[in-house]
Amino acid sequence: xxxxxxxxxxxxxxxxxxxxxxxxxxxxxxxxxxxxxxxxxxxxxxxxxxxxxxxxxxxxxxxxxxxxxxxxxxxxxxxxxxxxxxxxxxxxxxxxxxxxxxxxxxxxxxxxxxxxxxxxxxxxxxxxxxxxxxxxxxxxxxxxxxxxxxxxxxxxxxxxxxxxxxxxxxxxxxxxxxxxxxxxxxxxxxxxxxxxxxxxxxxxxxxxxxxxxxxxxxxxxxxxxxxxxxxxxxxxxxxxxxxxxxxxxxxxxxxxxxxxxxxxxxxxxxxxxxxxxxxxxxxxxxxxxxxxxxxxxxxxxxxxxxxxxxxxxxxxxxxxxxxxxxxxxxxxxxxxxxxxxxxxxxxxxxxxxxxxxxxxxxxxxxxxxxxxxxxxxxxxxx
Amino acid sequence: xxxxxxxxxxxxxxxxxxxxxxxxxxxxxxxxxxxxxxxxxxxxxxxxxxxxxxxxxxxxxxxxxxxxxxxxxxxxxxxxxxxxxxxxxxxxxxxxxxxxxxxxxxxxxxxxxxxxx
Ligand SMILES: Cc1cc2nc3c(=O)[nH]c(=O)nc-3n(C[C@H](O)[C@H](O)[C@H](O)COP(=O)(O)OP(=O)(O)OC[C@H]3O[C@@H](n4cnc5c(N)ncnc54)[C@H](O)[C@@H]3O)c2cc1C
Numbered sequence: 001x002x003x004x005x006x007x008x009x010x011x012x013x014x015x016x017x018x019x020x021x022x023x024x025x026x027x028x029x030x031x032x033x034x035x036x037x038x039x040x041x042x043x044x045x046x047x048x049x050x051x052x053x054x055x056x057x058x059x060x061x062x063x064x065x066x067x068x069x070x071x072x073x074x075x076x077x078x079x080x081x082x083x084x085x086x087x088x089x090x091x092x093x094x095x096x097x098x099x100x101x102x103x104x105x106x107x108x109x110x111x112x113x114x115x116x117x118x119x120x121x122x123x124x125x126x127x128x129x130x131x132x133x134x135x136x137x138x139x140x141x142x143x144x145x146x147x148x149x150x151x152x153x154x155x156x157x158x159x160x161x162x163x164x165x166x167x168x169x170x171x172x173x174x175x176x177x178x179x180x181x182x183x184x185x186x187x188x189x190x191x192x193x194x195x196x197x198x199x200x201x202x203x204x205x206x207x208x209x210x211x212x213x214x215x216x217x218x219x220x221x222x223x224x225x226x227x228x229x230x231x232x233x234x235x236x237x238x239x240x241x242x243x244x245x246x247x248x249x250x251x252x253x254x255x256x257x258x259x260x261x262x263x264x265x266x267x268x269x270x271x272x273x274x275x276x277x278x279x280x281x282x283x284x285x286x287x288x289x290x291x292x293x294x295x296x297x298x299x300x301x302x303x304x305x306x307x308x309x310x311x312x313x314x315x316x317x318x319x320x321x322x323x324x325x326x327x328x329x330x331x332x333x334x335x336x337x338x339x340x341x342x343x344x345x346x347x348x349x350x351x352x353x354x355x356x357x358x359x360x361x362x363x364x365x366x367x368x369x370x371x372x373x374x375x376x377x378x379x380x381x382x
Numbered sequence: 383x384x385x386x387x388x389x390x391x392x393x394x395x396x397x398x399x400x401x402x403x404x405x406x407x408x409x410x411x412x413x414x415x416x417x418x419x420x421x422x423x424x425x426x427x428x429x430x431x432x433x434x435x436x437x438x439x440x441x442x443x444x445x446x447x448x449x450x451x452x453x454x455x456x457x458x459x460x461x462x463x464x465x466x467x468x469x470x471x472x473x474x475x476x477x478x479x480x481x482x483x484x485x486x487x488x489x490x491x492x493x494x495x496x497x498x499x
Contacts, residue, residue: 038424045427082428153427161417172420233435233471257430277467279480286478297475302435303466 001193002169006030007200007353008189010176010212012037013044014152014339015331016204017159018346021078024166026350031168032196034189036175039160042206044152044339046275046307048229048251048261050242051340052091052147053116056107056380059316060337061114062360063344068146070343079165080158084150085256090241091147092121092129093380094138094292097247101139103379108142118144130239132295149242149253152339159346176205179215179328186216186327200353202329207273207308209332216325220318221370222310222333226269228281230304232296234258243292244382250288251382260299262289265336265382277304309336315378319345319365320352329353330367336381400448401441403434411445415452422446422463432463435471 006028009016012035020033039045051071053064070077071086078084095101104120111118121143123135129143164170171193178190179201188197205212207224235258242253252262264285282304290297312318312333321329329352331345338345348358364374398408406429414428422445425431431445432438442463450457 038421040427041423157417157428170418232474282468282477283480286474290474290478297478298473300435300471300473301468301477302437302471303433304468305466 011204229263
């Protein structure tokens, strides 16, 4: 392992891997990426990998919009010999309550003003897009054809391999155990394989961002929470877009491989680091999904698993540096939608590191917003 | 017609199916290992080997042997892949009709139980 670097990234999920690639692309070639396990062991390898620009806050819309632009040509940009499998089959977001229908009207107006081609649909129009959908009790839906999903493993691997070709050292099975500071400046990172002197360290540790931030004395206002998910056996194409509901708290999508992936956002799930799987989830998930998509009844569940959300009080990520800690940057607290923001975030963080103005304005996404009390909560999350 | 040994072996690799559920060939596995995959979980993540209906019962051994050979380790030292429930594929309709108090979660409870609510 290198003993000296220009920047060290802690975390080899999609965020750390995207940052590694973008830093190298910015010309910072002597970069070491530290990952305690193998690639995609954290949240990234457990996620639904859905990608949408239908958000309720302008900042989330802009971050996601730029990411979709990047995903559209990412396989080529990264020179990946596989395929990140970005399929733009849209997101159909269902409204069952007056409150969410009112919110959706505002969301679509905002999205359209930013150039996002989302639309409000009647239940009948929604059924044209997903014929097997039970629209009983539905008030309407929103749809955006640019949304879709990727393969999280290939996306992360593609970023990591491209970074490596540009000179980044990928250190899997290597844990960061401490960050050394001198006079308010980062000077080195201690790892299970020795110490690396570096003026820059980037916290991309996902659910473990809080303990990593503590290494420089920063207390992150985030908590981790289990989210469960399952995959069925493959079947012929029956659901084109991602089907999602915030009030019911579910999402369901068919992968290119044919299997159907679905999960719920259950607020009763334990906080902490438990990533076990429960029977209760299987039962609850099946009951909810069969009300919406009854024909899935005869499909078999082949796998269930769970992963962690890292949640902030306003459901927006925390990006950038921290005043008074020279050389420390963070990209954390993605609140369940970090996969889809990875292209934008990787670019923004690397631009900050080299002293450029980020290509998307990130005012208000800093850590300081929580102390200032300037929170604008994202309403549209599962 | 005669083929060189190399040609033959690459043909073999291309044709040998390691994971039958997901149609993964030996050639694909060797390529992933060459790119830096060192665990069964990584091979699974990149190639879907072991993600099909049998959940790796057939290919696990073959893949472990392949990795062991490449890493120069005994097969016993290859980390087993993560096991994911359910143990056997189960229909969504059936799970939805499970009774409330499935206590042990071993999947034995009666599907005919209906809803207890
Ligand atoms: C069930 C589920 C469904 C989801 N669905 C979606 C979705 O549809 N769309 C979407 O955009 N997002 C989704 N998400 C959220 C998404 O998974 C995360 O926001 C995203 O993967 C975060 O990426 P990351 O790289 O920050 O974190 P991770 O992938 O967790 O990577 C962090 C890595 O840091 C490593 N690490 C931690 N501490 C150290 C240390 N001290 N030294 C070295 N390494 C360390 C960990 O091992 C880990 O691999 C979902 C999440 C879950 C759980």
